[in-house]
Amino acid sequence: MPKKIQILIIGHNGNITPEVEKIAYETGVEVAKSGAVLITGGLDGVMNAACHGAKDAGGLTVGIIPQSEASFANQYCDIVIPSGMGLARDFLNALSGDGVIIIGGGSGTLSETCAAYMHKRPIVAIKNSGGIAEKYADQYLDHRKSIQIIGVSSPKEAVKTILEKINST
Template identity: 30%
Template sequence: MSQAPRQHSEYRKGPVTLRRSQVPDSTTDARLLDSSVNGEWVHTDPWRVMRIQAEFVEGFGALAELGQAISVFGSARTPPGSKYYDMARRVGGKLAEAGFAVITGGGPGTMEAANHGAAEAGGVSVGLGIELEFEQGLNPYIDLGINFRYFFVRKTMFVKYASGFIVLPGGFGTFDELFEALVLVQTHKVTKFPIVLVGVDYWQGLLDWIRSTVGEYGMISPGDLDLLQVTDDVDEAVRVVLEFAHR
């Protein structure tokens, strides 16, 4: 089982804050998915269900009256002052100016930038944090923040309360959020809504591979790539999601 870094001044575990010797050696998600505990799960998992239920209730209660919102995804590693940080900040500001709340994962990098833009434009800036062995804590530009233990609860909130997704460059976490959204739209599990990728240079290679390899092998339908739009224009990205939301 992986060891949690001990250098954090604070460790967030849902609504609980831990410090120093109280920082756990693994996350709640990791313990839930650990298959090496033999039959212990028989005694612990029923109680986990109650905690999972509580996280859903808390999330629904906090976000139910949020109003129209757009989820913005991207890397926690995007440095302030970089091209994509500035673009994410502009995205957050333009969405807020249009009267939409901005939902991010609550962390640093692109998430912080989008929250920053929304906050300085006077909009509602939302952060949905997650218990991790790194990237602890919510960024300072969040008006409404919720810390989750379980990824799948958090992902539900991203989709349920958004009218569209804007996705900036990111790594595995961003890919996970992007492809989960695509699958939900492709399979009609959610009402079709726009997914816009910002950063042509970053995303084009992935789109070319999907079209030339995944498509040619018949692993997706010919029209599935139409579920995605890609642009370098922040104004266009915002326009696409807002036009759909207004419809």
């Protein structure tokens, strides 16, 4: 059996707007419908909403959490990897996905985005979700122009685009 594609969704932790929650939930649904495995940081906010959507659509979810105890993960994680690494787990998350979808996000999301960028993982940003996604959509992170972060307008377009990028590498 071939390896399943793994898509990392990153974004705001904690309280998110209803609009961002809907985007994250729908993106999780689209990942599940594609047959890919959804990977997140396993906590609240975008991670929780994306996992919820994937679970509702029958998908498999993995949460790589910064804590050392699985009980910190959101309830929609099928598999919990308690890294015990704190913020350093951002690199583990970035390298666990064959591609990355950014929804909103702050400094932690930027850290994961930078790690994925340095390792030339395909990255898609949903433009209307604010935060890091909005700021870096259709941009490069630095002068090396390793990979462009592709800006998209919807969850469906995000998953379609990231799968195309993953399958072309």
